[in-house]
Amino acid sequence: MATAVAVPQDLWEEDMPGIISAWLFEDGDAVRQGDLIAELMVEKTAYELTAPEAGRLKILVQPEVPFQRGDVVAQIE
């Protein structure tokens, strides 16, 4: 049962797109709950994304591809 990893709806103010500046794991890597899995950038500011659960990471959005708050960028399987 895959868990969606969504960018929190309230992570930043205003309706700007963000991008992944770096995935800290490869597609298919094992991650633990709470692991730092990606760094995001919204214009100038850096944010972090952590794994909501343990499992295998499936990356859905590549670095530098814009997304909005609330979008699902990965799954944990």
Added chain:
Amino acid sequence: MNVPLNRTKRNLTIAKAMAEAIAGEMRHDPAVLVLGEDIGKLGGVFGNTRGLYEEFGAARVKDTPISETAFIGAAVGMACVGMKPVVELMFVDFFGVCMDAIYNLAAKNCYFSGGQSPVPMVLMTSVGGGYGDAGQHSQCLYGTFAHLPGLKVVVPSNAYDAKGLMLSAIRDPNPVVYMFHKALQGMGWLGTVKGAINDVPEDEYLVPIGKAAIARAGRDVTLVGLGATVHHALDAAAELAKENVEAEVIDLRSLVPLDRETVLASVRKTGRLVVADDDYQSFGVSGEIIALASEAAFPQLKAAPRRVAFPDIPIPFSPALERPLLPDAAKIAAAARATLGTK
């Protein structure tokens, strides 16, 4: 490497690895403190002190005025009376305003005092260009700092080494200049080099100062790099592999002490040497490695050693001028082919 088995991989950026190393040491050693410009509330312009101010407060994480001579000199004094300061020189290019505190004071106190007054401090400083910051914010200056006796100098190329070297540096009783390359930090606004982001164990572990790493084993040509040029050399090696040339890539990790044995063992094995250094070409790291090879591995050399370095000119601003000058995988691969007599 003493890492628990069956642990899950955890990748970090160099910035986070540095911050984690410093935090870990600060937790168990009250003598460790951090000082520098914007390293407190901002967490460091390059992200390497994120979270420290929140955890340890202003007494141990001190935002300083723009007074490098004073606060680096102060760090030397702190170190002389039992503290272990980790000081940031925001850009290595700023060394001009404070070099006395580094090379006449920090570097020589132990010697002048006959060992009575060692200086256990870390001077961490950002290096490197390629993103348009021009001649006073883009230099590497590896040769400048490696040249002066009394300092240790380390240059991590990836997050694993960054944490282990920082721990070693903080525990070292000598002044260690810790030079982190801006392109490898993992700050999105400086671009990302994937190879610099790697698995960093949560536990303590040390990467020894004075020991190079073999980033890629090979038999046909030795490529020596440090910091950013390790990644260019690995890319060059991947290209060369398609031509059935197996390059051995050495990541120096430390300039002082220099791991001459690892370099020599590789050169004696392959007989061919290319040094990749994004510092100015002349009178620096590349010349030192080549001198070493010619002094101690001369009979094994099958071709003249080569170097790929930044030319001896101030770093220009315009990308049309700067980009063509930077060492890259293509130039390193071309130099390797030249040592093989191929094109």
Added chain:
Amino acid sequence: MTPSQEQLRWMYRTMLLSRRFEEAIAAAYFEGKQPAFNMANGPIPGEMHLSNGQEPCAVGVCAHLEAGDFVTATHRPHHIAIAKGVNLKAMAAEIFGKRTGLSGGRGGHMHLFDAQVNFSCAGIIGEGMGPAVGAAAAFRQRGENRVAVSFIGEGAANQGAFHEALNLAAVWQAPVVFVIEDNAWGISVAKRDSTAVADNALRAAAYGMPGHRVTGNDPLRVFAVAGEAIARARAGEGPSLIEIETYRLEGHFMGDAEGYRAEGEVAGLKAKDPIAVLRQQLLESGTVDATADPRIQAEAQSTVDEAIAAARAAPFPAAQEAYEQVYA
């Protein structure tokens, strides 16, 4: 000292020109840097330090200067360069890294040099102070009526070069004026957390020269105080220190998230924009005619637009040119 009508109009036009320029540069800077803010990308790579809000410092001082007067500035130089009369097209081209730039693309935004008007700037804090002292000393030795002005930020007042330069200027009685643009922030560190005195003008006494603090980010107050200091220098009475309370409306560098600034701080500053304040004063006094103002504003915009367009259209230098001008 009060400015003449002509000087007032010059200050107003120059502040407008400077602000429109910074806005145009900001827009160009962010091209290629959205949504992924990578500093290396776009037509203007690297760092960018804009002077929006600090225009009063530039015009209040430079209103008293000629082409022959020597000015050094910092990593935040555009408003001062413009007020000093630096060639705007060549300056824009330099910021875009083009061959037609002031240095053919070698210096970029932090290293703008225009020898025709004796202007230079650099990115190392305090670096321009020594040269200003030296140029001033040379003017005095040769019996010339020229002066030097060194612009610095309030953070530089804690740098060694500041103390050495002030002392030396006084010992030599050099005709130099040191101007501190106090915008209260050294990147993320507030002045009150970095500086032992609230008023850097007090430090002047330690170096045997007069010091004045100008509050309110007001170009007319700056004009008055700077005028006196520059007149002193020209009359052979030696150096002075001026600290001007100003503020930057943007971050330290473009891309600065400014998390260190209190909420509402910037909005509060924008509400008292010095250009709007001056406009109001000049309209009320009749120095600027209400019907003439739209034309004045349009001219500033079109001058900037021309310079930016020319910069974009200009060619890049050839790679080989990087090797030229290392030596004379």
